[in-house]
Amino acid sequence: NPFALEQQIEGGVVMAMGAALTEEMLIDKATGLPLNGNLLDYKPLSIKDAPLADVILVEHPKEYGVFGAHGIGEPPMALPAPAIANAIYNALGVWITEPPFTREKIQAALKGA
Amino acid sequence: MKAFQLHDANSVQEAVSLLGQLGPTAKVLGGGTDLVGGIMKDWVQGKGMPLPDHLVDLTTIKDLNGINASADPITIGATTILSEIIEHKDLQTKLPLLTEAAKTIASPDIRNMGTLGGNINQRPRCWFFRGENFNCYKKGGDFCYSVTGDNRYHAIIGGELCYIVHPSDTATALLALNAQAKVVGSGGEKTIAFDDYFAGPRVDVLRENVLKPDEFMTHVMIPAPAQGTKMAWTKLKDRLVYDFALVSVAVAFTMDGNNWKDGRITLGGVAPVPYRAKVVEDALKGKDVKATIKQASGQIKTVARPMSNNAYKVDLAAGLIERTVLQALGS
Numbered sequence: 001n002p003f004a005l006e007q008q009i010e011g012g013v014v015m016a017m018g019a020a021l022t023e024e025m026l027i028d029k030a031t032g033l034p035l036n037g038n039l040l041d042y043k044p045l046s047i048k049d050a051p052l053a054d055v056i057l058v059e060h061p062k063e064y065g066v067f068g069a070h071g072i073g074e075p076p077m078a079l080p081a082p083a084i085a086n087a088i089y090n091a092l093g094v095w096i097t098e099p100p101f102t103r104e105k106i107q108a109a110l111k112g113a
Numbered sequence: 114m115k116a117f118q119l120h121d122a123n124s125v126q127e128a129v130s131l132l133g134q135l136g137p138t139a140k141v142l143g144g145g146t147d148l149v150g151g152i153m154k155d156w157v158q159g160k161g162m163p164l165p166d167h168l169v170d171l172t173t174i175k176d177l178n179g180i181n182a183s184a185d186p187i188t189i190g191a192t193t194i195l196s197e198i199i200e201h202k203d204l205q206t207k208l209p210l211l212t213e214a215a216k217t218i219a220s221p222d223i224r225n226m227g228t229l230g231g232n233i234n235q236r237p238r239c240w241f242f243r244g245e246n247f248n249c250y251k252k253g254g255d256f257c258y259s260v261t262g263d264n265r266y267h268a269i270i271g272g273e274l275c276y277i278v279h280p281s282d283t284a285t286a287l288l289a290l291n292a293q294a295k296v297v298g299s300g301g302e303k304t305i306a307f308d309d310y311f312a313g314p315r316v317d318v319l320r321e322n323v324l325k326p327d328e329f330m331t332h333v334m335i336p337a338p339a340q341g342t343k344m345a346w347t348k349l350k351d352r353l354v355y356d357f358a359l360v361s362v363a364v365a366f367t368m369d370g371n372n373w374k375d376g377r378i379t380l381g382g383v384a385p386v387p388y389r390a391k392v393v394e395d396a397l398k399g400k401d402v403k404a405t406i407k408q409a410s411g412q413i414k415t416v417a418r419p420m421s422n423n424a425y426k427v428d429l430a431a432g433l434i435e436r437t438v439l440q441a442l443g444s
Contacts, residue, residue, distance in 0.1 A: 022351050026240075028262050033247070035240040035263055038155075040355065048353035102351075103359075104265065104425045 005072055006055040012076025013053045018045040020081035020099045114153050115164045121173040125297055125331060131169045132327045133299050139167040141329045143192055143231035146223050152236060156245050161253020161319045172228065177331055182207055186293070186334035191230030195283075196221070198229060208335060210344035210365055214286035217348045220355055230330045233284045233294075234322060237277035237385075238357050239267065250275050250318045265422040266359070269430070271384035275314035276420065278382045279321065280357050284311070285381035286346060288389060289363035292335045298328030311386035321385065339367050342376070345441035347433055349382075358382035360429045362437040373397040373405075378438070383417075383430055392416050393434055402442060410434035 022043040026035040036042040061068025081099050089095050094109035119142070120135075122128035132139050142148060148168070151157070158164045171177055177192040182203035189198065198204060198215050205212045218224055218232060241247040241258040248254030259267045259276045267276040279285070288307045295304055305323065312323050324330070338344070344365045350356035358381045366376020378390045396409035410431045417427045 026263055028241075028247075028258065030258070030262060031246070033244065035244070041238075041240055043351055043356070046352045046354040103429070104422070107425050107428065 002057060005057065008072045009055045009076045010053045012073070013080055014045055014050045016077045016080035017050070017084070018043070019077075020084050020101060021045070022049075022100055022102075024100050024102075114149075115156075115166075117153070117165055118167045119170060120167060121170045124174060125176060128169050128171060128174065128329070129297055129299060129327070131167075132329075135167045135169070137326045138163050138165050139169055140165040142168040142170045143172060143228035144194070144223075144226040145231075146219075146227045147231065147235050151243075155243060157236070157243055157252070159248055159252025159254050162251070171230070171329065177230075180204060185337040187337060189229055189333045189335075191233075191330045191332060192228045195224040195227045195229065195232060199224065207337065208290065208344075210286050210290060210346055210363055211283065211335070213344075213346040214282045214348075214361075214363060217346070217361075218282050229283060229333060233281050233287070233333070234324070234330060235280055237321065238280050239277045242277065250314070251277065253319065259420070263422060264420040265425075267420055267423055268385055269383050269417045269419045269423055269426045270380075270388055271313055271386065272418070272420070273313070273315050275318050275385060277314075277321075277385050278358075279311065279385060279387050280381075281387070282346075282348060282358065282361060282381060285358075285361055285379050285387040286363040287333060287335065288387040289344075289365045289377045289379040290335050290338070291377065292333050294330050295332040295334065296324060296328050297331050298325060300325075300328075302331075304334070307387075308389075313385050338365065342367050343441040345437045347437045347440065349429060349433055360426055360433050362430075362433045364434075364437050364441050366438075366441070368402065369399075371401045371403065372399055373402050374399075378434060380413075380430060380434070383426060390416075390434065397438075402438060406435050406438050410438070 022045060025042060028035050062070055084101060085096055088101060092110065096105050096109055120131050122131060140148060153164060172192045177190040179190045180193055180201050181188045195215050195218060199212050239259060241249050242251050247258050250257050257275055264276060268278050292307045293304050294307065294310050310322055312320055342365055346363050348361040349359045360383055361381035363379045367374045378393050380388045380390055390413055392412045392415060393409050396412050397405055413430050413434060414427055419427055
């Protein structure tokens with residue numbers, strides 16, 4: 001089902017970008033209580049932040065498994081964070097290795113570099 | 114949510130007398146987007162901040178809703194819906210700073226329900242204040258968790274005892290426009306300049322403004338800006354929509370040739386009250402704006418006292434002030 005396939009990829013890209021850029025579950029170190037247990041302070045990408053993903057499907061059946069089928073729910077999650085980290089290096093010359101790539105981390109890296 | 118009684122007020126006098134009768138657990142209601150949908154839903158309460166048992170609906174009072182943009186001062190009723198302010202053609206022309214600031218509030222859904230008065234008088238977003246299990250000073254407790262905890266979104270200027278940042282975009286913009294608030298209560302009616310309306314934590318940690326428990330804002334008055342006033346608004350956020358400001362800047366000023374003549378630069382998201390950056394204004398007075406702005410906006414670093422996690426805001430503030438003033442010149 002190519003439509004569902006593209007949607008899975010688009011959704012995975014948005015989720016992973018959120019994890020790379022703005023999402024972080026914060027815990028108060030003194031009490032262990034969550035600080036941002038709501039969707040305002042825990043920040044998934046908003047509709048204006050989420051990009052329109054251009055999905056290009058390259059069909060290559062697996063050599064093993066049922067009908068050569070691949071799973072697609074998880075793989076799109078792997079790529080956006082490294083891609084963004086590489087882009088930051090390309091733009092600024094610093095490596096940020098811990099997502100989310102927040103302003104504080106970029107500032108600290110630029111000052112340290 | 115705790116059960117409460119809703120009272121529809123039909124006039125300002127009725128609202129005042131209801132508040133007097135019902136006592137300190139009665140609160141006025143505008144759009145309810147934060148009072149009901151935030152504070153009451155999330156059980157934000159403490160010894161000094163009881164959850165309201167009664168809500169007095171001000172949106173049923175006709176006098177409090179409306180925009181008079183042809184008067185001087187321009188007058189906006191406190192229960193005017195934010196979307197109406199944004200879409201009002203005369204306001205867009207005369208007070209673009211206010212309409213631009215209002216455009217960056219939350220999301221369209223919230224702007225369609227929220228009122229100007231509600232936005233100006235809203236409670237802060239500090240996650241310790243909003244957290245059920247943190248009994249902080251602002252709720253009548255005996256501790257501020259942000260000093261030793263995660264304070265990345267807290268104040269870099271003016272925090273003392275309590276380190277919240279003022280959440281309201283319209284309050285920041287209106288302070289730059291030198292607005293005044295009309296307030297009524299059991300003691301009668303009075304006019305308070307926005308310069309004097311907001312209260313820091315040392316004045317009263319339980320409130321962010323000078324309103325007494327039986328008082329409420331009825332109108333906001335803005336003097337018609339002088340001919341040629343340059344205005345601009347910027348709001349830096351983590352995401353493009355919904356978020357409250359990390360740092361926001363409102364500027365409204367007049368020029369004398371290329372030089373800064375008179376005006377205000379206000380910042381949101383940096384202090385417990387909308388912060389007027391006098392140190393930057395003073396550095397610009399009488400000087401060529403384009404040539405001096407970088408050095409002048411750097412002056413904000415001299416008044417900032419960052420906490421353990423929020424030093425990044427200082428650089429953001431300096432850069433954003435410069436960007437906003439230059440943006441105003443471009444217009």
